[in-house]
Amino acid sequence: MNSLFDKIKLINSIDEATKVLKESIEFSSILQDALAFCIQAHKTQFRKSGEPYAVHPILVASITAHFSNDEAMVIAALLHDVVEDTKYELSYIQNIYGDDVAHIVNGLTKISEIKEHEHISSVSDEKLLSSALSFRKMLIASISDVRVLVVKLCDRAHNMLTLDALPSEKQRRISEETMVVYAPISHRLGISSLKNLLEDLSFYYLYPQQYKEIDMYLQDNQQKLQVEFNKFISEIENLLEVNGYNSEDIQITSRIKHHYSIYLKMQRKGVNIDEVLDILALRILTKDPIDCYSVLGFIHTNSKPLVSRFKDYVALPKENGYQTVHTTVFNNAKIYEVQIRTFDMHKIAEFGIAAHWIYKGKNNTLDTQEPCLNWLKSLGESNENIEEFYDDAKQNLFSEEVVVYSPKGDIFTLPRGSVAYDFAYTIHSDVGNKAISCTINKTKKPLLTELKNGDIVSINTSSESIARCSWIDMVKTTRAKKSIKVLCSTKLNTIDKRSGKNIINTIFSRYNNSVIGNIKTKVAFHKIPYILDYIKHVKKKIEKEIVDKNGIFARFKIKNLKFKEYIFDNIAIYSNFSINSVSFDHCCHPKFGDDILALKVNDSAVIHHKMCDKAYKEIMNDHKMFYCKWAKGKLFTYKMVVSLQSKRGELARLLTFLSEHEINILFIEYGRDKYSQTQYCEIEFETNDENKNKIKSIVEQQTRVIEFVSASDAYK
Numbered sequence: 001m002n003s004l005f006d007k008i009k010l011i012n013s014i015d016e017a018t019k020v021l022k023e024s025i026e027f028s029s030i031l032q033d034a035l036a037f038c039i040q041a042h043k044t045q046f047r048k049s050g051e052p053y054a055v056h057p058i059l060v061a062s063i064t065a066h067f068s069n070d071e072a073m074v075i076a077a078l079l080h081d082v083v084e085d086t087k088y089e090l091s092y093i094q095n096i097y098g099d100d101v102a103h104i105v106n107g108l109t110k111i112s113e114i115k116e117h118e119h120i121s122s123v124s125d126e127k128l129l130s131s132a133l134s135f136r137k138m139l140i141a142s143i144s145d146v147r148v149l150v151v152k153l154c155d156r157a158h159n160m161l162t163l164d165a166l167p168s169e170k171q172r173r174i175s176e177e178t179m180v181v182y183a184p185i186s187h188r189l190g191i192s193s194l195k196n197l198l199e200d201l202s203f204y205y206l207y208p209q210q211y212k213e214i215d216m217y218l219q220d221n222q223q224k225l226q227v228e229f230n231k232f233i234s235e236i237e238n239l240l241e242v243n244g245y246n247s248e249d250i251q252i253t254s255r256i257k258h259h260y261s262i263y264l265k266m267q268r269k270g271v272n273i274d275e276v277l278d279i280l281a282l283r284i285l286t287k288d289p290i291d292c293y294s295v296l297g298f299i300h301t302n303s304k305p306l307v308s309r310f311k312d313y314v315a316l317p318k319e320n321g322y323q324t325v326h327t328t329v330f331n332n333a334k335i336y337e338v339q340i341r342t343f344d345m346h347k348i349a350e351f352g353i354a355a356h357w358i359y360k361g362k363n364n365t366l367d368t369q370e371p372c373l374n375w376l377k378s379l380g381e382s383n384e385n386i387e388e389f390y391d392d393a394k395q396n397l398f399s400e401e402v403v404v405y406s407p408k409g410d411i412f413t414l415p416r417g418s419v420a421y422d423f424a425y426t427i428h429s430d431v432g433n434k435a436i437s438c439t440i441n442k443t444k445k446p447l448l449t450e451l452k453n454g455d456i457v458s459i460n461t462s463s464e465s466i467a468r469c470s471w472i473d474m475v476k477t478t479r480a481k482k483s484i485k486v487l488c489s490t491k492l493n494t495i496d497k498r499s500g501k502n503i504i505n506t507i508f509s510r511y512n513n514s515v516i517g518n519i520k521t522k523v524a525f526h527k528i529p530y531i532l533d534y535i536k537h538v539k540k541k542i543e544k545e546i547v548d549k550n551g552i553f554a555r556f557k558i559k560n561l562k563f564k565e566y567i568f569d570n571i572a573i574y575s576n577f578s579i580n581s582v583s584f585d586h587c588c589h590p591k592f593g594d595d596i597l598a599l600k601v602n603d604s605a606v607i608h609h610k611m612c613d614k615a616y617k618e619i620m621n622d623h624k625m626f627y628c629k630w631a632k633g634k635l636f637t638y639k640m641v642v643s644l645q646s647k648r649g650e651l652a653r654l655l656t657f658l659s660e661h662e663i664n665i666l667f668i669e670y671g672r673d674k675y676s677q678t679q680y681c682e683i684e685f686e687t688n689d690e691n692k693n694k695i696k697s698i699v700e701q702q703t704r705v706i707e708f709v710s711a712s713d714a715y716k
Contacts, residue, residue: 004066005197008059009161012051014039017058024065025074034097038078041086049165056158057081063154067191067351070147076104077151083109107148108155149185153194156182160201175205190321190352199260207263214259217273222256229254229280232336236282236299243298250295251285251343274677275643275704277328278337285343289314292325292340299338303329304682306641306707314341321348330641333671335680335706404455414451418476421447421468424459425480432483433465448474467491469611473693488611493526495610495619499597500525502625506600507539507576509624511546521545528627529597529610532574535627536563566605572631573598573605579626580604588612593690598628635686637666637711638695643704644679651681657702663687663695680706 004020011017018035025031038057045053061077068074075097082088083105090109094102160178163171179202186195204211237252257265257279265276273279286292292314299305309328317323324341341349404412404423412426420440424447425432438447439458448471451457469488472481501516504523508515516523521541527534566573568582570592580603588609590596595610599618605626608615619625644650651670658665667684689695696708 004063005157005161008062008158011059012049012055014052014054014058017055017062021058021062021065024062025069025071028071030097031071031075034075034078037096038082041079041082041088045085047162047165049162053081053085056162060151060155060158063157064151067150067154067194068147072098072100072104073147073151075101076108076147077154079105080108080151080155084112103145104148104151107145108152111148111152146189149189150191153182153186153189153191153198157194157197160198163201163205171205175202178202179206186352190318190348191350192322192352193350196258196261200258203260203263210263211259214262214273218256218259218279225280226254228334229282229336232331232334233282235302235331236284236338239298239302240284240295245291245295249287249291253283253285255281255283255339257281271704277335277706281337281339283339283341283346285341285346287342289342289345292342295340296325296327299327299329303331303336305329306335307709308707309337314345321352324349330669330680330682330707333669333680333682335641402451402453402455404451404453404457407456407458415476418451419448419474420445420451420457420459421471422475422477422480423451423457425475425477425483427459429479429483431459431461432480433487434461434463435459436462436466467611491616492610495597495616496526496529498525498619498622499625500528502619502622503528503535503627504538504542505622506624506626507535508542514622515542515546519545532627532629535574539563567631568605570631571596571598571605571607572629574627575600575605577626578603582607584608585612585614587614592630596628596630598626600624600626635664635688636690637684637686638692639682639684639707639709639711640696640699640705641680641682641707642699643706644681646677646679650679654681654703658683658685658699661687661698 008020011020021035035058039054042052042054042057047053047056057078057080060080061074064077065074079093079097079101082093083090090102090106093105156178159174163174166174178198183195183198183202186192186198200211233252233254240250240252257276262273262276262279265271265278266273269275284295286295306328309326311326314323314325323345324339326337326339328335328337402414402416402418404414406412406427412423414422414426420438421432421435424435424438435447437460438445438449439460440449440451440455442456465487467488467490468484469492472484472488475481475484500523504525505514505516512518519542521538523538524534528538562576563574564576566575566579566582571582573579573582577600582598582605584590584607588611590607590609590612596607597610597615597619598605598607599615600623605628607628642654644654655665655668663685664687665683665685667682669682670679687695692708692710696705699705699708
């Protein structure tokens with residue numbers, strides 16, 4: 001596809017343009033007549049570059065023919081400017097070329113009329129972008145035949161290829177419009193080759209310095225990257241050949257990430273270009289979907305997969321029809337991205353909705369387009385503003401969001417992957433705090449149900465806030481995470497204070513059922529459940545106060561309040577009461593390492609998770625409690641892949657840093673490449689901390705983490 005665009009960019013004569021068109025589609029007599037009519041209708045017109053105007057529609061028709069062998073679309077592309085720019089009317093085209101061609105040409109003419117209506121002549125960037133956003137919404141709302149959009153995208157592609165003939169201000173205006181209007185539409189239609197072209201050309205004019213830096217890096221490093229990548233390709237070819245796949249069954253190629261996509265990845269990840277993992281990716285095409293998984297299995301057994309970067313779009317296609325298995329593997333101390341899809345899936349990935357006409361030929365019917373138009377509406381109804389457009393460079397605005405609705409029709413834009421609980425907090429923090437259930441498209445669903453474009457969501461609430469502390473990693477939005485954190489922090493503080501009071505009262509319960517209300521000693525009760533030495537310190541101060549106040553008689557009453565440690569498997573209880581057993585209640589199932597508390601039940605200690613609702617009620621009712629903790633340490637195993645700068649001593653500094661944080665190294669794989677600025681290192685280690693996020697954040701203080709998993713992740 002790139003070779004076609006490269007060729008078209010250099011063409012400036014009618015003869016050369018005609019040659020390309022004839023190479024792109026089989027010519028019929030009516031197509032030959034339409035070509036002649038196009039040249040004749042525009043014979044007195046010239047483009048800003050000085051070339052005959054007819055070159056433009058002929059090349060637009062060539063691009064259209066590349067995506068579709070639907071003759072009506074190609075003829076409409078040839079004639080798309082005739083009604084707008086010449087003396088000929090739509091009725092003439094309808095009489096000569098039929099209703100189908102006239103229908104498409106009419107749709108293209110309407111787009112020009114909408115654009116003219118929405119265009120603002122002001123040089124203000126804000127007004128121009130507002131105009132573009134309005135134009136996008138009106139454009140999508142007005143289109144009843146998706147073929148019109150495909151031809152218009154091809155028209156815009158050629159305009160962008162020849163944009164250098166225009167003044168710089170106009171280049172920027174057209175590029176902004178392309179980025180806001182046409183690139184998102186081509187993405188939603190699944191036409192990745194057009195999307196990539198439109199984004200890169202717009203990027204070239206909007207951010208010339210950033211484009212130049214990326215382009216220079218690719219020019220300087222592409223050969224080196226490709227040579228290194230070829231070793232991996234050869235290894236995979238041999239692997240698959242040994243396992244029964246020959247050159248007729250599969251096709252293996254490599255692809256280079258396009259410039260704008262690299263820029264977005266750098267902005268989103270906060271990395272330099274040398275740390276973008278998938279600049280080069282291996283692409284494997286197979287005959288059947290089942291072969292995608294077979295090939296995946298051979299690759300995963302030969303190289304170590306990075307679990308967090310695995311995506312199965314074959315089983316779960318994207319909404320624009322895209323199907324591919326994505327995996328990233330660690331091989332010989334280097335990281336490679338691999339994409340696996342069938343040959344048919346590849347056509348859909350490259351051509352999107354236009355692949356319909358490649359398969360169906362000339363017998364195109366419009367009813368097959370309706371689903372496409374339905375989900376396109378979500379793009380037209382999205383509520384981006386100017387600031388969000390400029391933030392696109394960091395957030396990948398148009399492909400990483402979902403648009404959902406309230407029952408009243410209010411529009412909410414959320415990050416892709418958001419759940420109904422995110423939506424609740426988007427409405428209001430109080431709604432999120434009190435949410436108990438939801439309905440999605442009139443069906444009752446769990447609050448952690450992932451939302452899709454176009455969902456209508458309703459939240460049901462209770463009268464009181466509910467702290468769901470374990471859900472903080474299951475929500476996507478910052479607002480939801482912060483609100484959950486605040487709510488849980490407030491509840492935890494309440495639990496700690498009341499637990500501290502209950503533990504102290506329990507210690508002195510033989511003397512007084514509520515000693516707390518009768519002492520002057522100041523106590524930081526929130527520390528009691530955590531610090532044994534502080535309990536002992538408080539106990540001594542209270543004992544002294546009691547003795548000073550009540551004399552020798554009190555001394556005899558409290559002399560039996562000595563602490564004793566009781567160990568039951570993994571649980572340690574500290575009490576001045578005899579404890580015969582420790583049991584776990586069946587309500588909350590705390591696992592090793594969780595925050596726990598102990599309720600006194602006769603001569604036993606009953607263990608609960610600290611955030612257990614049942615235990616919370618007992619705590620608030622001043623139930624007697626013990627100080628408890630996990631009795632002995634347990635080592636937790638983690639694996640990670642990190643990137644290191646190619647400098648002397650960098651690995652040693654990392655290992656020293658890990659050692660200082662009591663991290664014990666079990667295994668390390670590090671293959672140094674003197675030609676690369678970034679090295680990748682796989683490390684397996686163990687530590688006594690079960691909090692994976694905490695350990696990961698510690699490591700990230702020293703280096704960039706590519707992959708981080710715990711041994712228990714596979715069972716979750």
